[in-house]
Amino acid sequence: MFTFSESSEKQIEKIMKKYPVKRSAILPLLALAQRQDGYITPEAMVEIGKRIDCSPAYVQSVCSFYTMFYTKPVGKYVIQFCINISCHLLGCDDLLEYTANKLNIKVGETTADNKITLLKEECLAECSAAPVMRLNDTYHTNLTREKIDQILDSLD
Amino acid sequence: MDKEQVTLTIDGKTVTVPKGMVAVDAAKTVDIDIPVFCYHEKLGPFGCCRMCLVEVEKMPKLATACTLNVSQDMVIKTDTPKVKKGRNGVLEFTLLNHPLDCPVCDKGGECPLQDNTFEHGPDLTRMEYNRAHHDKATPLSPVITIDRERCIACQRCTRYSDIIEKDTALVMLNRGFHNEVGTFNNEPYDTRFSGNVVDICPVGALTNTQYRFKSRNWDLKNAESLCAHCACNCNIVIGTRQNRFMRVQAKSSENSVSNDFVDDGWICDKGRFGYQFLESKNRILDPRENGIGDSRAGVIETAKKVAASFKKIAEEHGPDSVGFLGSPFGTNEELYLYQKLFRLGLGTNNIDHKLYADSPGLPVDHYDMEDVESADLVLTIASDPTEELPILDLRLKKAVSSLGTKLAVLSDQQTLMDCFACHSLRYNVGSDGTVLQSLTDGLGKKGFKKNKGFETETGIESDAFKELIASLKKSTKVCVIYNPEKLTGDSVHILKSFLTALDKNSEGTCGAIPAAPATNALGAMDMGVLPDYYPGGIPVSNAAKIRELWGDSAPVTEGASASELIQKAESGELKALWIYRCNPLVDFPGGAKLEQALKKLDLLVVHDMLETETTRIAKVVLPSNGPGYDEGTTTNIGGRVQFRKRGIVTQNPADWKILGAMLKELDIESDYRDSFEVTSEIASTVPGYSEVNRKNLRKFGHQREKVSNPKVPESKGSSEKAPDKNALRLRVSNYLFAHDKILDASSSLAHHFQTSSIYIHEDDAKSLGLSSGAEVTIKSDWGEIKAEVQVNNRCNPGGALVPYISDEQGVASLLNPDGGPTWVTFKN
Amino acid sequence: MKLFLTHNIDTKDLHSIKVYKKQGGYGSLEKAFAKKPDEIVQMVKDSGLRGRGGAGFPTGLKWSFLAKDVFPRYLACNADESEPGTCKDRVLLQKNPHLLIEGMILCAYACQIETAYIYLRGEFYDLAEIMDKALEEAYEAGYLGANILGSGMNLEMYTHLGAGAYICGEESALLNSLEGMRGEPRLKPPFPAVEGLYGKPTVVNNVETLCAVVPIMNEGPEAYAAVGTEKSKGTKLVSVSGHVKKPGNYEIPMGLPTRDLIYDLAGGIRDDNELKAWIPGGSSVPMLPASLVDTPYDYEAIAAAGSMLGSGALIVMDHTTNVVEEALRLAGFYMHESCGKCTPCREGTRWLHQILSDIHLKKGKESNIALLEDICDNMSFKCFCPLGDAAVAPVISSIQNFREDYEELLNLAKAGTAS
Numbered sequence A: 001m002f003t004f005s006e007s008s009e010k011q012i013e014k015i016m017k018k019y020p021v022k023r024s025a026i027l028p029l030l031a032l033a034q035r036q037d038g039y040i041t042p043e044a045m046v047e048i049g050k051r052i053d054c055s056p057a058y059v060q061s062v063c064s065f066y067t068m069f070y071t072k073p074v075g076k077y078v079i080q081f082c083i084n085i086s087c088h089l090l091g092c093d094d095l096l097e098y099t100a101n102k103l104n105i106k107v108g109e110t111t112a113d114n115k116i117t118l119l120k121e122e123c124l125a126e127c128s129a130a131p132v133m134r135l136n137d138t139y140h141t142n143l144t145r146e147k148i149d150q151i152l153d154s155l156d
Numbered sequence B: 001m002d003k004e005q006v007t008l009t010i011d012g013k014t015v016t017v018p019k020g021m022v023a024v025d026a027a028k029t030v031d032i033d034i035p036v037f038c039y040h041e042k043l044g045p046f047g048c049c050r051m052c053l054v055e056v057e058k059m060p061k062l063a064t065a066c067t068l069n070v071s072q073d074m075v076i077k078t079d080t081p082k083v084k085k086g087r088n089g090v091l092e093f094t095l096l097n098h099p100l101d102c103p104v105c106d107k108g109g110e111c112p113l114q115d116n117t118f119e120h121g122p123d124l125t126r127m128e129y130n131r132a133h134h135d136k137a138t139p140l141s142p143v144i145t146i147d148r149e150r151c152i153a154c155q156r157c158t159r160y161s162d163i164i165e166k167d168t169a170l171v172m173l174n175r176g177f178h179n180e181v182g183t184f185n186n187e188p189y190d191t192r193f194s195g196n197v198v199d200i201c202p203v204g205a206l207t208n209t210q211y212r213f214k215s216r217n218w219d220l221k222n223a224e225s226l227c228a229h230c231a232c233n234c235n236i237v238i239g240t241r242q243n244r245f246m247r248v249q250a251k252s253s254e255n256s257v258s259n260d261f262v263d264d265g266w267i268c269d270k271g272r273f274g275y276q277f278l279e280s281k282n283r284i285l286d287p288r289e290n291g292i293g294d295s296r297a298g299v300i301e302t303a304k305k306v307a308a309s310f311k312k313i314a315e316e317h318g319p320d321s322v323g324f325l326g327s328p329f330g331t332n333e334e335l336y337l338y339q340k341l342f343r344l345g346l347g348t349n350n351i352d353h354k355l356y357a358d359s360p361g362l363p364v365d366h367y368d369m370e371d372v373e374s375a376d377l378v379l380t381i382a383s384d385p386t387e388e389l390p391i392l393d394l395r396l397k398k399a400v401s402s403l404g405t406k407l408a409v410l411s412d413q414q415t416l417m418d419c420f421a422c423h424s425l426r427y428n429v430g431s432d433g434t435v436l437q438s439l440t441d442g443l444g445k446k447g448f449k450k451n452k453g454f455e456t457e458t459g460i461e462s463d464a465f466k467e468l469i470a471s472l473k474k475s476t477k478v479c480v481i482y483n484p485e486k487l488t489g490d491s492v493h494i495l496k497s498f499l500t501a502l503d504k505n506s507e508g509t510c511g512a513i514p515a516a517p518a519t520n521a522l523g524a525m526d527m528g529v530l531p532d533y534y535p536g537g538i539p540v541s542n543a544a545k546i547r548e549l550w551g552d553s554a555p556v557t558e559g560a561s562a563s564e565l566i567q568k569a570e571s572g573e574l575k576a577l578w579i580y581r582c583n584p585l586v587d588f589p590g591g592a593k594l595e596q597a598l599k600k601l602d603l604l605v606v607h608d609m610l611e612t613e614t615t616r617i618a619k620v621v622l623p624s625n626g627p628g629y630d631e632g633t634t635t636n637i638g639g640r641v642q643f644r645k646r647g648i649v650t651q652n653p654a655d656w657k658i659l660g661a662m663l664k665e666l667d668i669e670s671d672y673r674d675s676f677e678v679t680s681e682i683a684s685t686v687p688g689y690s691e692v693n694r695k696n697l698r699k700f701g702h703q704r705e706k707v708s709n710p711k712v713p714e715s716k717g718s719s720e721k722a723p724d725k726n727a728l729r730l731r732v733s734n735y736l737f738a739h740d741k742i743l744d745a746s747s748s749l750a751h752h753f754q755t756s757s758i759y760i761h762e763d764d765a766k767s768l769g770l771s772s773g774a775e776v777t778i779k780s781d782w783g784e785i786k787a788e789v790q791v792n793n794r795c796n797p798g799g800a801l802v803p804y805i806s807d808e809q810g811v812a813s814l815l816n817p818d819g820g821p822t823w824v825t826f827k828n
Numbered sequence C: 001m002k003l004f005l006t007h008n009i010d011t012k013d014l015h016s017i018k019v020y021k022k023q024g025g026y027g028s029l030e031k032a033f034a035k036k037p038d039e040i041v042q043m044v045k046d047s048g049l050r051g052r053g054g055a056g057f058p059t060g061l062k063w064s065f066l067a068k069d070v071f072p073r074y075l076a077c078n079a080d081e082s083e084p085g086t087c088k089d090r091v092l093l094q095k096n097p098h099l100l101i102e103g104m105i106l107c108a109y110a111c112q113i114e115t116a117y118i119y120l121r122g123e124f125y126d127l128a129e130i131m132d133k134a135l136e137e138a139y140e141a142g143y144l145g146a147n148i149l150g151s152g153m154n155l156e157m158y159t160h161l162g163a164g165a166y167i168c169g170e171e172s173a174l175l176n177s178l179e180g181m182r183g184e185p186r187l188k189p190p191f192p193a194v195e196g197l198y199g200k201p202t203v204v205n206n207v208e209t210l211c212a213v214v215p216i217m218n219e220g221p222e223a224y225a226a227v228g229t230e231k232s233k234g235t236k237l238v239s240v241s242g243h244v245k246k247p248g249n250y251e252i253p254m255g256l257p258t259r260d261l262i263y264d265l266a267g268g269i270r271d272d273n274e275l276k277a278w279i280p281g282g283s284s285v286p287m288l289p290a291s292l293v294d295t296p297y298d299y300e301a302i303a304a305a306g307s308m309l310g311s312g313a314l315i316v317m318d319h320t321t322n323v324v325e326e327a328l329r330l331a332g333f334y335m336h337e338s339c340g341k342c343t344p345c346r347e348g349t350r351w352l353h354q355i356l357s358d359i360h361l362k363k364g365k366e367s368n369i370a371l372l373e374d375i376c377d378n379m380s381f382k383c384f385c386p387l388g389d390a391a392v393a394p395v396i397s398s399i400q401n402f403r404e405d406y407e408e409l410l411n412l413a414k415a416g417t418a419s
């Protein structure tokens, strides 16, 4: 069973008012469900389908198109590491490997304590401050090994 | 509609077509074949496969012909070097990760990918990497196999699910190269129309599980026939190999030309996967007398002998000592000949084929199914298209969602059409007479006034009812679709007065579609398998006309109806009964008493396809080949008469042949050499059918003219009180995949079978102390059955809905044999 | 240098309406409301403003294409900013959100639009929060909502977050995404101006484009058109990234020599290395050799040099770069971002990536180059949307301009097999 929390419900009310067609709310609702549970369960898709008059298959179809939706559990922190051209020119590959080694996982994996998930990401649009990563909702720019150490060490 | 024509050139040929037509279709009109994958005329332009590239003068890039709307003076070229290179490139991409397992692929031989590659593709592959892998052949549902490696992501199937079936059950998952066709959470893709995706998949990704590895397509013999499962009479192609049934496909633009008057190129899953009965072990192959089958006794000889026995009984005890119980499943020819046999050969009008009240003809136009699309309001009454006439369900959805038609649903039960309706009114079970009368009055001068009495009796709110009346009045074209079988008592007569009133009082035109679900329900009425009407709706009271058409010996007194025949068997008045393709022991009310009545007969003959409860007690059993084997015409709900071709050849004589012999035996001239000769006779004697001939039947069939429209009988009206305060009024509803003789346990559709349930309203559940899941025995004055309670408000309080889910369930045993209301109570 | 968009961008707390107004913010509205909507469209036409999202289509002209007399109409601001190398819109969103709102109000007024959405890429969650805050302030101040400043104009404006899909920057895919569908592009025609969001006439404009409307209104189209070149008017916000000393977003007058942009504004090449290659306008445009670095940075000149101005993202590579490696990176990007709807793009991007990987891993063959070229030819202009064309740009241009980098790797491959 999936239920939206009370605070989510309040947001849903606002979200629904934005659009003349319910279906438009699908991305915001998926994002809400993910913020609530960390990832999107099939039950959540069924519930969202009901809210916007769409079949669960439709919800899954849309959900699976977008890479920011996770359908499996992820860590408390998700690192999206940009590997596109501008970051690559400034050595992101090395930093990504460094990060993975430090976390003792492979790219795409989550640490054993379910704390950190490390993902490769395409361009994050902060190219003139490359190398860049996004940790949950926060951008970290001009990365160096030292900076990465600092960031990772500051996570609780 | 914009009918503006434009003239353009395609490969130097001049083409004149309606403006806006896509180039692929325009080219087709001059036999230029532009290769396509994703384009399908019923799904509309999509443009994703890029197969249909063409060059257009003044356009720098190649254009996709499937999305290119033609315009005046356009110059299109489909075979320039640039086009050839483009197509070659697209095919190379398409094949890049395709497994090339054609030798073991069911689509082989009728595969657009093979054909397009053969004609336009590269002869070598430059792909040097491992092709992408997926699980081979996995079940997408119990009847469909999916091979995702073969999928070329044309999205035909998923667009079908979205645009045509309108349930987005089959969708595209993931993105980019990882795109795949799938369902929610890997659940089976199990809908009423799922099989159509097999027909439209341009590769072997979606295949018919039943047919897998059974035959190569080029070894098949394909017969364009009709589906016999319901009264839509969809066009199907029966594929056989060495005279054995292999598969059913829709007759669609993929293999022929679809019949858009009937099915728009689609069929339901019952029509596709429900044909195993053709090879059922319960088929009756030999005649049988007194329980002993005899393969040496000829069918014709036996039939002649029994016909003579009937004649003898009629002479001895009077013509009304014999009777005929026909069926709405026979062809027009078969039914026509049977009524002729009994009327002219035996001198009786004791013939019938149904238990509900109805009379032939309509006081308004008889609309064809296609009229649904041009109507601005469709009103369904007591009809449940999804379960009863599935293709009509698709047609209604199409009209409502893409053609601006409004839908009004007037029913005593919730249906799956409700969510497409702008008026959805649910009346109390049994109150249809009042509802229809109020509708009639509401259209007239009196109008309809807010009325508490009406609300309590029918459960419909006055305001909503008023709105419906207003809509009916102001619409420019109203199409009324009603199921006479589900109207109570004789309220079908009130319905006809309503139609008359509608015709008079609405601003536009109107017409109706009588939507009884049985295959040839309309044909059976037209052919006069009725105690009170001759073919073409001529009432027995019209002696002069009858004499003129049928001769002086034709009986002109009203015969016994189906239920009266049973009563007369019981009382001993009826000595011999002939039952044709009908199983009263299961389908008629009466239960054990009915069986006793039939056993009292001196002679009970059953002429049928499959063994039934009734064949077991018959003195003589004759084999009827039935659909797939025998040919003839049927008349669908839209009045469209079509020819049903055979798919399989059998040694057993066709029914029309048996009937011809019997007629001869009774000294009635009959020299039919094929079923068409019977059809010709029908054309000459049955009003409405005069234009039904071989030529007109070709391709799309022919909509018969109106049959005579006799004065509508007065309704006797009915109002009954519950005998017991705990009693609910029973309504038996239909379920498409009922487990019966046709869909037996070995059917591929067995996974759709349901268990016996009763749906009640939460108010009643509360007062009766029942909750969902409770196992109960439902009791009426005539019988009892077991069912599981489901509290879900599918009908209003006071009603109890029992879907007919199987023969075994025995729901008919609950019903009131005299056609009156049935009240049920519960026992835990 | 005259700057229209960023002259005050570093003002403290510019994102708050108070500071923004102190800087003269929202001053254009009164001026606009004194004119007829069509006059505003004409002003934008006169300014010569061209779309800053990538295609460079004249903005005023686009607005004038809206289907006549069909309402409601919508405005969708394209803040999907996903083109690799591009990070200019985020500066405006982050530091000057009210400028965008003001520009959008002007557009809505000119085009008689009552509902506007700002479609932000999903990763811009923090920017959406800034935008939402700014919208709230604008509503409070009466710049949004019913009867704005007593003009009789109504406008609702909302943010909408995507969820990770480059293709949603393509305008029709953006509309699909906004309607709650998969972000696959739509058939064109009909163009959004005729049948856009919810089937209604819709303006889709980039953040920078919409922001530029404010100075055009304030200072007049002539003042705007006075900057730049004959056909490329005004200023352009350019994201400079890669091997430069001072990467960043620079607003320049159109037509500035690229050399000045790289060597003056961006401080030159890191470690004073040699310039090898530059991509003028984001990953989707052909890369150019150092020899063309004097090309003026404007639509026409860059086109004449064989590339495109695109989204205005200048990616700089020094002589240490093997261009094949970067082409492979971009091929990986397009493979990842292809929506999969059309065959040549879905299959072609993957195939290109497979071959480039081989070459990069020194497993390539001579014949690979011709094969790559032919695959690119089979994709070019044959895909459903321009993403497919974008995907071939880095491959084809790297072969054309830096063939020696391929040959180097192919030779190593040959040597490898020989030994």
Ligand SMILES: Cc1cc2nc3c(=O)[nH]c(=O)nc-3n(C[C@H](O)[C@H](O)[C@H](O)COP(=O)(O)O)c2cc1C
Pocket: C050, C051, C052, C053, C054, C055, C056, C057, C059, C078, C079, C080, C081, C082, C083, C166, C167, C168, C169, C170, C171, C172, C204, C205, C206, C207, C209, C210, C385, C386, C387, C390
């Ligand atoms: C694959 C693809 C990606 C695009 N991404 C963006 C984008 O991220 N931001 C943007 O403003 N325009 C993008 N565009 C351009 C838009 O389709 C559209 O032309 C633009 O938003 C129009 O606004 P403008 O006229 O103000 O430039 C993209 C186009 C394509 C084909």
Ligand code: SF4
Pocket: B150, B151, B152, B153, B154, B155, B156, B157, B158, B181, B200, B201, B202, B203, B205, B206
């Ligand atoms: S399964 Fe068949 S119909 Fe469906 S997308 Fe794939 S190729 Fe097309």
Ligand code: FES
Pocket: B035, B036, B037, B038, B039, B046, B047, B048, B049, B050, B051, B052, B053, B064, B065, B066, B067
């Ligand atoms: S048939 Fe035209 S693109 Fe597929």
